Amino acid sequence: MDKFTTLTGLAAPLDRANIDTDAIIPKQFLKSIKRTGFGPYLFDEWRYLDHGEPEMDCTNRPRNPDFVLNQQRYQGAQVLLARDNFGCGSSREHAPWALLDFGIRVIIAPSFADIFFNNCFKNGILPIILPADQVDALFTAVSATPGYELTVDLEQQTISAADGTSYTFDVDPFRKHCLLNGLDDIGLTLEKVEQIKAYEELKKKETPWLFRG
Amino acid sequence: MKQTLYDKLWDSHVVSQNDDGTCLLYIDRQLLHEVTSPQAFEGLRLAGRKPWRIDANLAVPDHNVPTANRAAGISDPVSRLQVDTLDQNCREFGITQFGMDDPRQGIVHVIGPEQGATLPGMTIVCGDSHTATHGAFGALAHGIGTSEVEHVLATQCLIQKKSKSMLVEVEGELPAGLTAKDIVLAIIGRIGTAGGTGYTIEFGGSAIRALSMEGRMTVCNMAIEAGARAGLIAVDDTTIDYVKGRPYAPGAEHWEQAVASWKQLKSDPGAEFNRVVRIDARDLQPQVTWGTSPEMVVTINDKVPNPENETDPTKREGMKAALKYMGLEADTPIRDIQPEIVFIGSCTNGRIEDMRAAAAVARGRKVAANIKQALVVPGSGLVKQQAEQEGLDKIFIAAGFEWRDPGCSMCLAMNNDRLKPGERCASTSNRNFEGRQGQGGRTHLVSPAMAAAAAVTGHFIDVRELEVL
Numbered sequence: 001m002d003k004f005t006t007l008t009g010l011a012a013p014l015d016r017a018n019i020d021t022d023a024i025i026p027k028q029f030l031k032s033i034k035r036t037g038f039g040p041y042l043f044d045e046w047r048y049l050d051h052g053e054p055e056m057d058c059t060n061r062p063r064n065p066d067f068v069l070n071q072q073r074y075q076g077a078q079v080l081l082a083r084d085n086f087g088c089g090s091s092r093e094h095a096p097w098a099l100l101d102f103g104i105r106v107i108i109a110p111s112f113a114d115i116f117f118n119n120c121f122k123n124g125i126l127p128i129i130l131p132a133d134q135v136d137a138l139f140t141a142v143s144a145t146p147g148y149e150l151t152v153d154l155e156q157q158t159i160s161a162a163d164g165t166s167y168t169f170d171v172d173p174f175r176k177h178c179l180l181n182g183l184d185d186i187g188l189t190l191e192k193v194e195q196i197k198a199y200e201e202l203k204k205k206e207t208p209w210l211f212r213g
Numbered sequence: 214m215k216q217t218l219y220d221k222l223w224d225s226h227v228v229s230q231n232d233d234g235t236c237l238l239y240i241d242r243q244l245l246h247e248v249t250s251p252q253a254f255e256g257l258r259l260a261g262r263k264p265w266r267i268d269a270n271l272a273v274p275d276h277n278v279p280t281a282n283r284a285a286g287i288s289d290p291v292s293r294l295q296v297d298t299l300d301q302n303c304r305e306f307g308i309t310q311f312g313m314d315d316p317r318q319g320i321v322h323v324i325g326p327e328q329g330a331t332l333p334g335m336t337i338v339c340g341d342s343h344t345a346t347h348g349a350f351g352a353l354a355h356g357i358g359t360s361e362v363e364h365v366l367a368t369q370c371l372i373q374k375k376s377k378s379m380l381v382e383v384e385g386e387l388p389a390g391l392t393a394k395d396i397v398l399a400i401i402g403r404i405g406t407a408g409g410t411g412y413t414i415e416f417g418g419s420a421i422r423a424l425s426m427e428g429r430m431t432v433c434n435m436a437i438e439a440g441a442r443a444g445l446i447a448v449d450d451t452t453i454d455y456v457k458g459r460p461y462a463p464g465a466e467h468w469e470q471a472v473a474s475w476k477q478l479k480s481d482p483g484a485e486f487n488r489v490v491r492i493d494a495r496d497l498q499p500q501v502t503w504g505t506s507p508e509m510v511v512t513i514n515d516k517v518p519n520p521e522n523e524t525d526p527t528k529r530e531g532m533k534a535a536l537k538y539m540g541l542e543a544d545t546p547i548r549d550i551q552p553e554i555v556f557i558g559s560c561t562n563g564r565i566e567d568m569r570a571a572a573a574v575a576r577g578r579k580v581a582a583n584i585k586q587a588l589v590v591p592g593s594g595l596v597k598q599q600a601e602q603e604g605l606d607k608i609f610i611a612a613g614f615e616w617r618d619p620g621c622s623m624c625l626a627m628n629n630d631r632l633k634p635g636e637r638c639a640s641t642s643n644r645n646f647e648g649r650q651g652q653g654g655r656t657h658l659v660s661p662a663m664a665a666a667a668a669v670t671g672h673f674i675d676v677r678e679l680e681v682l
Contacts, residue, residue: 016530016531016534017527017528017531018406018407018506018531020506020644020646022625022644022646022647022648022649023646023647023648026648026652027625027626027627027649028627030248030249030276030627031248031277031289031291031292031294031295031627032291032295033251033252033255033294033295033298034252035252035255035359045647045648045652051652054291055291083527084407084527085406085407085410085440088406088407088440089342089437089644089646090341090342090625090644091249091340091341091342091344091356091357091358092248092249092358093249093252093340093358093359093360096358111407111410112410113407113410113440114376114410114411114440114442115342115355115356115357115358115437115442118357118358118361119358119360122358122360122361123360172233172235172374173233174231174233174235174372185360185364185372186260186262186363186364186367186368188372189237189364189367189368189370189372190367190368192228192229192237192370195228195229195237196228196237196239196265196368196369196370199228199239200239200369203239206474207334207471207474208467208470209332209462209463209464209467209470209471210241210332210335211268212268212461
């Protein structure tokens with residue numbers, strides 16, 4: 001996983017609540033057995049006017065001019081502004097894979113769905129929860145100012161912009177540590193092999209029916 | 214200290230705990246399917262790792278499998294590769310798999326309980342958000358992403374923080390003709406699709422205790438639609454009777470010991486929850502969703518809500534967008550809505566009791582002329598067998614329904630069963646999101662009895678108005 005330390009990037013607004021993972025990456029693209037290549041199909045049903053299929057070349061597909069991420073001013077966005085309950089629905093990790101592949105490294109919303117929120121951290125994406133009034137203010141600033149960039153500093157837990165905007169955010173200390181250092185969870189857990197084995201020995205006595213092997 | 218059921222399940226699975234409350238939680242069972250596992254197996258291979266405990270895993274293809282003419286195999290080469298990849302991975306790593314031609318194959322959340330691979334007191338994960346289903350057994354079960362699937366394969370553990378606890382208490386006798394689906398849709402309507410975010414929900418009260426295991430699974434299945442990763446129901450005799458004698462259940466050697474342990478799996482009287490929601494089952498009516506989020510739900514006797522009556526601007530815009538997508542006018546009576554497609558199945562409502570409830574309505578009737586297709590997709594090969602032994606297939610076929618092979622099917626439309634743009638579906642599945650059942654498709658979530666009633670009348674109708682024929 002890539003480290004996340006600081007990032008200054010163009011922000012794009014997605015002004016809609018309850019955006020689900022079916023919208024982020026529709027089911028037909030889940031047939032892939034790879035982790036990469038989902039970016040062109042991010043928000044496929046909103047982004048294009050035709051029907052997308054896996055492995056389709058998207059270069060000349062008709063774009064939906066009404067979809068915000070298709071606007072010229074938001075090309076190259078790395079920070080996504082969203083509304084409540086972003087990422088609800090399916091547990092598909094293809095959703096953060098698609099966002100990452102598209103170039104998004106930070107998502108700011110008043111709330112996230114739990115599984116999606118967790119999946120982001122496993123992929124070097126930082127989901128940030130801010131109070132609704134601060135998210136509102138960011139939506140206003142981004143819409144009003146072409147080229148509006150946000151600087152996100154994970155170590156300091158701050159979000160700032162050239163117009164003097166400055167917010168702090170909370171992040172779980174363990175997740176912060178893993179993201180700052182690009183750590184592999186499995187490697188960390190395997191440092192506790194002896195504890196896992198000791199737990200299993202105990203449980204084989206207490207609940208032997210759970211161990212059939 | 215009085216403990217909730219969630220406290221008990223959590224505490225008994227903590228391997229280690231950090232100062233910040235992050236825990237290493239032991240996982241007793243991992244269920245695998247073809248869509249969210251290939252990258253996890255590939256990750257294992259790249260790191261040169263092996264599964265920690267092969268016997269804790271059980272795999273089945275369900276999302277991509279065809280539900281008709283299965284002997285011909287999967288026509289879509291991309292889908293076929295994914296199913297073949299699961300097959301190869303299971304062979305390479307020695308994991309038990311019920312392949313596409315195995316009579317035990319079915320939707321992962323149907324076969325786990327059916328096989329007794331889901332047991333009370335377990336921690337259960339699967340790369341699928343509807344893993345919440347298994348909480349019906351007094352097990353702590355939730356969906357995970359593919360990175361965590363790999364983590365569990367490699368370590369048999371997950372790094373977790375404990376969530377808050379919510380009790381949803383449904384008291385009173387459920388009116389005849391209503392089902393677990395109506396209960397859970399009403400709960401989601403009440404607390405909202407994010408109401409359970411950050412919580413584990415325990416469902417309790419006399420109406421929940423009165424449900425069969427099938428009904429309890431329907432309720433827990435949709436905990437995720439209320440935002441909660443896990444739903445729970447206390448163990449009682451209904452649970453234990455269901456588990457007894459199933460292939461993976463404890464045999465005679467451990468049965469008494471297991472039952473004694475399972476009987477502890479309920480919240481202590483007076484245990485505290487972070488939030489309590491109370492619902493009176495006697496007030497419930499059949500539920501129908503009208504929009505593109507499961508919280509957009511009303512009763513069969515209501516009208517489509519009017520966004521102009523909503524004061525919250527984000528919600529109002531959401532309602533307008535939903536009405537536009539659904540092709541509906543505000544204030545239309547729900548009864549006047551005419552679906553063209555009916556889908557009965559899914560991990561929410563693909564079990565034998567669901568088949569029986571739909572067949573009871575279909576018996577002696579015909580699918581209405583305006584219904585282009587009415588699909589019945591049993592949740593597993595064994596559900597299908599059981600239904601056929603009871604003659605339910607003949608009832609459906611005589612009425613004009615199609616009787617299919619098991620799989621996820623039109624719940625998420627990864628196989629060939631899907632809505633065309635603009636098609637409207639009465640569906641017993643769990644999500645009415647845009648495009649969920651096919652790009653441009655319009656989903657109304659209902660119970661199996663209500664779906665069958667819509668099929669035979671051609672519009673939504675209170676199933677209680679149809680006599681049993």
